[in-house]
Amino acid sequence: MDFPSAALVGWSRAQFALTAIYHWFFVPLTLGLTWIVAIMHTIYVKTGSKDWEKITKFWMKLLGVNFAIGVATGIILEFEFGTNWSNYSWFVGDIFGAPLAIEGILAFFMEATFVAIMFFGWGRVSKGLHVVSSWLTALGTNLSAIWILVANAWMQHPVGMHFNPDTARNEMSNFLAVALNTTAVTKFLHVISQAYLLSGFFVMGISAWYLLRNREVRFAKKSMIVGSTFALLAGLWILFTADIHARDVFQTQPMKFAAMEGVYKGKPGASSVVFGIVNPHKKPGDNQPDYVFAIRIPKLLSILATHKANGYVPGIDDLLYGDKVYTKQFEEGGYIPVEEKLKRGQLALQALKEYKQAKENGDEATAQTALQAFEKYSKYLGYGYFSKPEEIVPPVATVAYSFHLMVLFGFFFIFMAIIMWILALRDKLENKNKFWLWLTFISLFLTFLTSELGWVTAEVGRQPWAITELLPVKIATSHLSVGSVKLTFFLFLIIFTLLLIAEVGIMVNVIKKGPQLEEN
Numbered sequence: 001m002d003f004p005s006a007a008l009v010g011w012s013r014a015q016f017a018l019t020a021i022y023h024w025f026f027v028p029l030t031l032g033l034t035w036i037v038a039i040m041h042t043i044y045v046k047t048g049s050k051d052w053e054k055i056t057k058f059w060m061k062l063l064g065v066n067f068a069i070g071v072a073t074g075i076i077l078e079f080e081f082g083t084n085w086s087n088y089s090w091f092v093g094d095i096f097g098a099p100l101a102i103e104g105i106l107a108f109f110m111e112a113t114f115v116a117i118m119f120f121g122w123g124r125v126s127k128g129l130h131v132v133s134s135w136l137t138a139l140g141t142n143l144s145a146i147w148i149l150v151a152n153a154w155m156q157h158p159v160g161m162h163f164n165p166d167t168a169r170n171e172m173s174n175f176l177a178v179a180l181n182t183t184a185v186t187k188f189l190h191v192i193s194q195a196y197l198l199s200g201f202f203v204m205g206i207s208a209w210y211l212l213r214n215r216e217v218r219f220a221k222k223s224m225i226v227g228s229t230f231a232l233l234a235g236l237w238i239l240f241t242a243d244i245h246a247r248d249v250f251q252t253q254p255m256k257f258a259a260m261e262g263v264y265k266g267k268p269g270a271s272s273v274v275f276g277i278v279n280p281h282k283k284p285g286d287n288q289p290d291y292v293f294a295i296r297i298p299k300l301l302s303i304l305a306t307h308k309a310n311g312y313v314p315g316i317d318d319l320l321y322g323d324k325v326y327t328k329q330f331e332e333g334g335y336i337p338v339e340e341k342l343k344r345g346q347l348a349l350q351a352l353k354e355y356k357q358a359k360e361n362g363d364e365a366t367a368q369t370a371l372q373a374f375e376k377y378s379k380y381l382g383y384g385y386f387s388k389p390e391e392i393v394p395p396v397a398t399v400a401y402s403f404h405l406m407v408l409f410g411f412f413f414i415f416m417a418i419i420m421w422i423l424a425l426r427d428k429l430e431n432k433n434k435f436w437l438w439l440t441f442i443s444l445f446l447t448f449l450t451s452e453l454g455w456v457t458a459e460v461g462r463q464p465w466a467i468t469e470l471l472p473v474k475i476a477t478s479h480l481s482v483g484s485v486k487l488t489f490f491l492f493l494i495i496f497t498l499l500l501i502a503e504v505g506i507m508v509n510v511i512k513k514g515p516q517l518e519e520n
Helices: 006-047 050-084 086-120 129-156 175-179 182-212 217-252 254-259 302-308 317-321 338-362 363-386 394-427 431-460 481-513
Strands: 160-166 171-172 272-278 289-299 465-467
Touching: 006 129, 006 182, 006 217, 006 431, 006 481, 050 086, 050 217, 050 481, 086 129, 086 160, 086 317, 086 465, 129 175, 129 182, 129 465, 160 302, 175 431, 182 217, 182 338, 182 431, 217 254, 254 317, 254 394, 272 302, 272 394, 289 338, 338 363, 363 465, 394 431
Parallel strands: none
Antiparallel strands: 160 171, 272 289
């Protein structure tokens, strides 16, 4: 079977990753900052305070800069499914396109309408309509995020579809199953809580910068109270969403879960690595240790994955080669060796080929026999494109380090939110607390890094699948020349970098200028 060259697949992945990384610099800030602005706007309308009017206008201005550039990168990201991943779009376009279409409608009709009123309605519409537009803008952006994450979650855990052997495409059979996919629900809750945490620290970090320079002190203190409260609530919410999302990954993508923890040999009562160095020489099936060095908490991984202290957590080797101890029946439950899945996948591909040939030749009897054989093994179709079990293991070190750094930073941000919330409420944010102010300012940048680490964990951990156990990345690309993909990669790199520099530059100028209260 002929596959696209490794170079084409690699550059196509690199281009999509580049676009996604840049896009996600803007998205989480929009998702959370819209709510923060709506809260501030409401306080202003309720109190009539000029301070809160100035606060609302300042943060709304920064939101506007971020919102505009985020939309530009998002449009390019969606177009890449057609340009660079046409086989993927053909194979699952009926399913994947539905939530994206809904997102586009919501984004256009709801966000575009109320964003305009929110930004340009000062003195032009009633205060009541104006503040409602702020809340509806926040609601619209978050509704858009739901459908984007539904589409992404379907790639992680495909449900609600059936394969049509006549067209060789997957078609949606149950929209509610796709929309209410457990992975979609847990992923949305976790991603949105992370976005809110980042937005809270954005407000906290800039407020800390003003306080360190003894500028706009009243403005900064009031903003810090709102930002730290928002970040603290988001951080506490993350503790809940991280638990349910991790359990969903364990149940639906056990290979990713094993890579996140760097576990090769599963067992009951598995410990969790708090800090460690992944063994760079470790290979599936060998007897080398998973980690060169590791600090572990006994039984914690089993508790997180199964909510049982002695629950069984399979490792990479168990998932690849099967586990006779914990597999009660080969066909029902347990972990079927990947080698067997590869054989079944190849049988499915062969049966599909025979079915299409028989249909073309008008041989209905042979076609029905081939179709029955295909349906028997159809769930393993994607495995037929691999030649050995080890090919389905994601880059363990990348996934494990990304995951553990994300977790460590997450706890650090919760700790910082608690500290700054207490200091803000006690009105102790003067220069004598420079250490905490500087740490808050630095944390602003770390939240963006942590946000990207979460997506590295999710997307690299899914490899080598474009759609888990359904479509390998290596057959999902378009038939393009490597040179054209390279060219557009570097063009996008330049354009996106200029956009990021432009956004940061505009925001820095706005921040240096400081909050001002213009006449309406």
